[in-house]
Amino acid sequence: MTKGNIxxxxxxxxxxxxxxxxxxxxxxxxxxxxxxxxxxxxxxxxAKKEEIAPVPKMRKNDLTPIPDxxxxxxxxxxxxxxxxxxxxxRKDRNDPGMINKQVNELCLDCHDDFAKVMARKSSHVPAKIxxxxxxxxHNSKQPKLxxxxxxxxxxxxxxxxxxxxxxxTVKHDALTTGAKCVNxxxxxxxxxxxxxxxxxxxLCVGCHGQDGVKDHAGKALTNMKALLAENHEQHGxxxxxxxxxxxxxxxxxxxxxxxxxxxxxxxxPYEPKLYDLxxxxxxxxxxxxxxxxxxxxxxxxxxxLHYLHVNKDERGRTCRACHEVHASKQKHQVxxxxxxxxxxxxxxxxxxxxxxxxxxxxxxxVTRSYTNSVAALVPPKTDAEPPKAP
Ligand code: HEC
Ligand code: HEC
Ligand code: HEC
Ligand code: HEC
Ligand code: HEC
Ligand code: HEC
Ligand code: HEC
Ligand code: HEC
Ligand code: HEC
Numbered sequence: 001m002t003k004g005n006i007x008x009x010x011x012x013x014x015x016x017x018x019x020x021x022x023x024x025x026x027x028x029x030x031x032x033x034x035x036x037x038x039x040x041x042x043x044x045x046x047a048k049k050e051e052i053a054p055v056p057k058m059r060k061n062d063l064t065p066i067p068d069x070x071x072x073x074x075x076x077x078x079x080x081x082x083x084x085x086x087x088x089x090r091k092d093r094n095d096p097g098m099i100n101k102q103v104n105e106l107c108l109d110c111h112d113d114f115a116k117v118m119a120r121k122s123s124h125v126p127a128k129i130x131x132x133x134x135x136x137x138h139n140s141k142q143p144k145l146x147x148x149x150x151x152x153x154x155x156x157x158x159x160x161x162x163x164x165x166x167x168x169t170v171k172h173d174a175l176t177t178g179a180k181c182v183n184x185x186x187x188x189x190x191x192x193x194x195x196x197x198x199x200x201x202x203l204c205v206g207c208h209g210q211d212g213v214k215d216h217a218g219k220a221l222t223n224m225k226a227l228l229a230e231n232h233e234q235h236g237x238x239x240x241x242x243x244x245x246x247x248x249x250x251x252x253x254x255x256x257x258x259x260x261x262x263x264x265x266x267x268x269p270y271e272p273k274l275y276d277l278x279x280x281x282x283x284x285x286x287x288x289x290x291x292x293x294x295x296x297x298x299x300x301x302x303x304x305l306h307y308l309h310v311n312k313d314e315r316g317r318t319c320r321a322c323h324e325v326h327a328s329k330q331k332h333q334v335x336x337x338x339x340x341x342x343x344x345x346x347x348x349x350x351x352x353x354x355x356x357x358x359x360x361x362x363x364x365x366v367t368r369s370y371t372n373s374v375a376a377l378v379p380p381k382t383d384a385e386p387p388k389a390p
Contacts, residue, residue, distance in 0.1 A: 056157035058126060058133055061147045065138035072139035078110070079138040087137065107131045114188070123189035126157070134187065151180040154187075161250055168251030171216070174207060175250060183207075184249065200249070201241035224326065231327035237281075238326050246277060246325075266340075267315040278319060287311050300357070300370035321364075322349065 065079065066072045078086045082093070087106055089097035099106060108114050118128065126133040134153060135145040146153060155162040165175065174183055181187075184203050185195045192199055198206070207213065209225030228234065237245035247257045255264040260276035268274060272284050286296045287306045298305045309317040319325070324335040330351055337346040350361035359369035 053158075053160040056159065058129065059156060061132065061136070063132055063136050063138070063147075066136075066141065070141070073141050074143050074145050075139040076137060076145055103130050103132055104128075107137075118189050120189040121191045122193060122195060124187060124195055127188045150182060151175065154181045164250050164252075167253075169253045170251060170255070170257055172249065172251050172257055199241065200244055204243045204247075204249075222326075227324075228327055231324070231329050233329065233331055233333060234327040235325055235333050263318045266318060266321065266338075268318050269313050270311040270316040275319070297357075297372045298370070299372050301372075305370055322351075 083091055084093060084096035085091045087099050089100060101109075108118075131137075132147075134147060136147050137145070140146055142149060144150075148156065155165065165171075175181065177183070184197060184200075186197050187195075190196055196203065205225050205228070208221065209223060211220065211223050211226075213221045213223075215221055228238070244259075246259055248259055249257075251257065252259070254261055254277075256262075258277050260280055261274055262277040263274050270287070272279060272288075275284075283295070285292075287304070287310045289295060290304055290307050290311075291302045292299060292304045292307075293302050296304060296306050309321065310319070320335075321338055322335065323333045325333065327333070328335050330336070331353060334351045335349055337348045339345070340347040347363065349363050352359050352361065354369070356373035357370040359367060361367045
C-alpha cells in the first residue's frame with residue numbers, strides 16, 4: 001500500500017489491513033481451514049472515525065535571547081559570534097531590527113543540508129512553515145536550541161497523543177527514554193509515512209531485539225528478533241511485518257499495549273469480550289459450540305477441542321497455552337513449550353501434527369490425539385490438501 005510516493009509498511013493502515021483480512025476470509029472459508037470474523041465493514045468504519053484527530057494549531061514562542069546569567073544549555077554559533085546582522089537588519093545588539101528574510105529561508109541559507117531533508121517524501125507541517133516554532137534561533141535552556149523539553153514540545157501540539165499518554169494505564173518506555181518521540185519519528189521530514197525514521201517493524205525489533213528489556217513489573221521481555229529468527233511459522237500479521245495490527249506504540253489500557261482485550265493470565269474464565277483481540281480477526285464461533293465438524297480443525301470427530309480447553313467458567317486455557325502468537329516452529333503457531341507457574345519452568349507441549357489431526361504427548365495430560373479429518377471417519381475419497389494462503 002502506498003500513499004502517494006510514501007513508503008509504508010505493507011499494512012499500516014487499518015482499513016487496508018481489514019480489507020486484506022476480508023480477502024483472507026474468502027480464501028480461508030473456502031478452504032474450510034480458518035474462519036475470520038464477519039462485521040469488518042462496521043469495525044473499519046468505526047476505526048476510521050476514531051482516527052481523525054484535530055489538526056494541531058501552530059504555537060507562538062518567546063524567542064528573546066536568554067541572558068548568559070541564566071546559563072543557557074545550548075547556544076547558536078552565529079548568535080554567539082555577536083553579529084546580529086547575520087540574520088537581522090543591524091549589528092546593534094540593543095536594536096537589531098527585523099530579520100532579513102523569511103525565517104526558513106534564513107535557516108536554510110546556512111543549513112543547506114536541510115533542503116535535502118525537507119525534500120523527503122513527507123515533511124512535518126511546522127518545520128515546513130517555520131523552524132522557530134520549535135527552535136530558539138539564539139540560545140535555549142534545552143539542548144538543540146529547543147524552545148521546550150522535547151516530549152513536552154511534541155505533546156503541546158499533539159493533544160490527542162497527549163491525552164492518550166496521560167490516560168494510558170500501560171505505558172511504553174519507548175516514549176520516555178533516549179530521544180523520546182524522536183526515537184521513532186523525525187521532527188523535520190521522513191521517507192516513511194507518519195514521519196517514522198524507519199519502518200515500524202524495524203523500529204520495534206530494533207529495541208526488542210535484545211535480551212534483558214524488562215517491563216514495569218521487572219519481567220524480562222521476549223527478544224523478538226531472536227524469536228523470529230528461530231521460529232519460521234509466523235502469524236499472518238507478523239509475517240506482514242505489522243506489529244501495530246495488535247500493539248499501540250504510544251501506550252494504552254490493555255495488557256501488553258494490545259489494541260484490544262486479551263487475558264493477561266494463563267487461565268481465564270471464558271468470556272468472549274476478554275478475547276476481543278483475537279476475535280477481531282478470527283471467528284468467535286470457533287470456541288462457542290461444543291460440537292462441530294466445520295468451525296475448527298482442532299476437534300476430535302465432532303468434539304470441539306477449542307471449546308473443551310478454552311470455554312470454561314473456571315481455569316479456561318487461554319490461547320497462549322498452545323499458541324505462540326508471534327511465531328513458532330510448528331504449524332498453526334503451536335508452541336513447543338509453555339511457561340508454567342512463576343519459576344520460569346517451561347512445560348513441553350510435544351505437539352505432533354498427523355495427516356488426520358494431531359497429538360499432544362506427556363504434557364498437561366497423558367498422550368491424547370485427535371482426528372479432524374472426515375476422510376478418516378468416512379471411506380477416503382480424496383487426499384487433496386486445503387489450498388495454501390497466497
Ligand atoms: C541565526 C539568525 C539570528 C541571529 C544571528 C540573531 N537572531 Fe534574533 N531572531 C532571529 C529570528 C529568526 C527571530 C524571530 C523573528 C520572527 O519570528 O519574526 C529573531 C528574533 C529576535 C528578537 C525578538 C524576539 C521575539 O520574540 O519577537 C530579538 C530581541 C532578537 N532576535 C535579538 C537578537 C540579537 C540581540 C542578536 C545578536 C546578538 C540576534 N537576535 C541574532 C534570528 C537571529
Ligand atoms: C549564519 C549561519 C546560520 C544560520 C543563518 C542559521 N544557523 Fe543554525 N547553526 C549554524 C552553525 C554554524 C551551527 C553549528 C554547526 C554544527 O554544530 O553542526 C548551527 C547549529 C544549529 C542547531 C543545532 C544546535 C545544537 O545545539 O546542536 C540548530 C537546532 C540550528 N542551528 C537551527 C537553526 C535555525 C532554526 C535557523 C533559522 C532560524 C538557523 N539555525 C540559522 C549556522 C547557522
Ligand atoms: C516540530 C519541532 C521542530 C521543528 C519545527 C524544527 N525542528 Fe529542528 N529539531 C527538532 C528536534 C526535536 C531536534 C532534536 C533531534 C534529535 O535530538 O535528534 C531538532 C534538531 C535540529 C538540528 C540539529 C540536528 C543535529 O543532528 O544535531 C538542526 C540543525 C535543526 N533541528 C534545524 C531545523 C531547521 C532548519 C528547521 C526548519 C526547517 C527545524 N529544525 C524545524 C525539532 C524541530
Ligand atoms: C507547533 C505544533 C506542532 C509541534 C510542536 C509538533 N507537531 Fe507534529 N504535527 C503538527 C501538525 C500541524 C501536523 C500535521 C497534522 C495533519 O495534517 O493532520 C503534524 C504532524 C505530525 C505527524 C504526522 C502525522 C501523520 O499521520 O502523518 C507526526 C508523526 C508528528 N507530527 C509528530 C511530532 C513529533 C514527534 C513532534 C515533536 C518533535 C511534533 N510532532 C511536534 C504540529 C506540531
Ligand atoms: C516506539 C516508536 C514510537 C514512539 C516512541 C512514538 N511514536 Fe508516534 N507513531 C509510531 C507509529 C508506529 C505510528 C503509526 C501508527 C500506526 O500505524 O497505527 C505513529 C504515529 C504517530 C502519529 C500520527 C498518527 C496518530 O496516531 O495520530 C503522531 C501524531 C505521533 N505518532 C506522535 C508521537 C508523539 C508526539 C510521540 C512522543 C510522545 C510519539 N509519537 C512517539 C511510533 C512511535
Ligand atoms: C526506543 C526503544 C523502543 C522501541 C522503538 C520500541 N519499544 Fe517496546 N518497549 C521498550 C522498553 C524499554 C520496554 C520495557 C518497559 C515498558 O514496558 O515500557 C518496552 C515494552 C514493550 C511492550 C510490553 C509493555 C508492557 O508493559 O506490557 C510491548 C508489547 C512493546 N514494547 C511493543 C513494542 C512495539 C510493537 C514496538 C514498535 C511499534 C516497540 N515496542 C518499539 C522500548 C522500545
Ligand atoms: C496478532 C497480534 C500480534 C502481533 C501482530 C504482534 N503481537 Fe506482540 N503480542 C501479542 C500478544 C497477544 C502478546 C501477549 C502474549 C502473551 O502474554 O502470551 C504480545 C506480546 C508482545 C511482547 C511482550 C513479550 C513478552 O515477553 O511478554 C512484545 C515485546 C511484543 N509483543 C512485540 C511485538 C512486536 C515487535 C511485533 C511485530 C514483530 C508484535 N509484537 C506483533 C500480539 C501480537
Ligand atoms: C489446548 C490447546 C489450544 C488452545 C488453548 C487454543 N488452541 Fe487454537 N489450535 C490448537 C491446535 C492443536 C490447532 C491446530 C488444529 C489442526 O489443524 O490440527 C489450533 C488451530 C487454531 C486455529 C486455526 C483454525 C482452526 O480452528 O483450525 C486458530 C485460528 C486458532 N487455533 C486460534 C485459537 C485462539 C484464538 C485461541 C484462544 C481463544 C486458541 N486457538 C486456543 C490448539 C489450541
Ligand atoms: C489483525 C488480524 C489478526 C489478529 C488480531 C489475530 N490474528 Fe490470528 N491470524 C490472522 C491471519 C490473517 C491468519 C492467517 C495466517 C496466514 O495467512 O498466514 C491468522 C492465523 C492464525 C493461526 C494459525 C492458523 C493456521 O491454521 O495456521 C492461529 C493459531 C491464530 N491466528 C491465532 C490467533 C490468536 C490466538 C490471536 C489473538 C491473540 C490472533 N490470532 C489474532 C490474523 C489475525
